[in-house]
Amino acid sequence: VEIKHGRIAQLAFLGNIFTRAGGHFGGAIDKAGHAFDSYPNGWAAIYGPDAIPVKGAVQIFSFIGLLEIAIMKDMPGFDNEFPGDLRNGTFKSAWDKFDDETKFQKRAIELNNGRAAMMGILGLMVHEQLGGSVPIVGEL
Numbered sequence: 001v002e003i004k005h006g007r008i009a010q011l012a013f014l015g016n017i018f019t020r021a022g023g024h025f026g027g028a029i030d031k032a033g034h035a036f037d038s039y040p041n042g043w044a045a046i047y048g049p050d051a052i053p054v055k056g057a058v059q060i061f062s063f064i065g066l067l068e069i070a071i072m073k074d075m076p077g078f079d080n081e082f083p084g085d086l087r088n089g090t091f092k093s094a095w096d097k098f099d100d101e102t103k104f105q106k107r108a109i110e111l112n113n114g115r116a117a118m119m120g121i122l123g124l125m126v127h128e129q130l131g132g133s134v135p136i137v138g139e140l
Contacts, residue, residue, distance in 0.1 A: 006114015
């Protein structure tokens with residue numbers, strides 16, 4: 001579970017920093033023509049006067065649920081080497097090039113980066129609710 005939470009936190013932290021720096025997908029997010037950058041960053045995108053419409057949020061969370069239930073899971077019978085090994089029989093050629101010590105080291109690095117990202121996204125969420133300015137990120 002910690003591996004999964006760490007991976008999600010890494011994506012959340014990077015996404016938060018990326019959008020606050022002004023990075024957004026180009027084009028429209030829906031058929032009505034709303035641009036990706038027309039929605040606020042952070043918690044305000046989920047809850048607030050300019051938040052993503054409820055139907056859009058339901059689509060996002062449904063997609064995440066589908067990934068959780070059907071795709072991103074440890075499947076028995078696919079020779080998964082360790083907890084969190086979601087390759088499920090694919091992408092073996094790149095991983096098999098490493099010796100056991102390097103594999104262990106890379107898994108430890110991922111675990112530590114996930115722990116750091118969990119603390120990082122938690123800090124960004126707390127600071128967003130407190131308000132004020134955060135170095136590098138700017139006004140929240």
